[in-house]
Amino acid sequence: MKKDYWIILIVYIVMQFSIFIGQPLFQFGFQNLGKNIILAGPAWLVFSFTVALIIILFILRKERHAPGLRGNKKSSVSQSIMWAFLGFFLALFSQYVAAIIEQLLGIKPGSENTKQILKIIDLLPLTMIVTSIIGPILEEIVFRKIIFGSLYGRFNFFISALISSLVFAAAHMDFQHIIIYTAMGLTFAFLYVKTNRIIVPIFAHVTMNTMVVLVQSIYREDIERLQRELEAIQNFIGGFL
Structure with a gap:
């Protein structure tokens, strides 16, 4: 390194x-x-x-x-822009699939990490800049460009992406939802390799975090109600099993 x-x-x-x-x-x-x-x-x-x-x-x-990674040529600007926008939807899809897997495993929806972030934003709205923009930029530089990039120079994509994604997940200290964080890490690593431009996963990460923060802030009460209903359904089904 x-x-x-x-x-x-x-x-x-x-x-x-x-x-x-x-x-x-x-x-x-x-x-x-x-x-x-x-x-x-x-x-x-x-x-x-x-x-x-x-x-x-x-x-x-x-x-x-x-x-780029392994000395490969970087994708063109037009291709990078395309993958940046596709990456946002790919990140949402991977998060959705990971959430379904967690529900099947009986893991309750809702992240304590997200709740703490929202509390901090309530105290000082300016912190939204950190959670939506600065934080994702730093995470992509550290976990994708440096950690994943260094591993990818020695191992194949899957091993490098999995290790760096697990480190990324552990860094959030929300081990209950490690599947979701790992899925996100794998997605961003894929975008980085696909384009050889770190700006692409940065854009996808920033866009996703911004959307999540805005949705959680605006529709917090509705989301909490839906989470309680989901937990009730899980408990009801669990009673029969």
């Missing part, structure tokens, strides 16, 4: 754990300014993710003209 990639991984990991230092600092600052200290956590989230993105993009500034 390139030295720059190791630096990017370190920056990403430090960003993830910086909340333990950054939030208390922001709380102290907010308190002195007479602001609500509850906003310190979400504010630090926006700050740390933005700084990390700037640093990582600066490190990757020379990668724009680099060859």
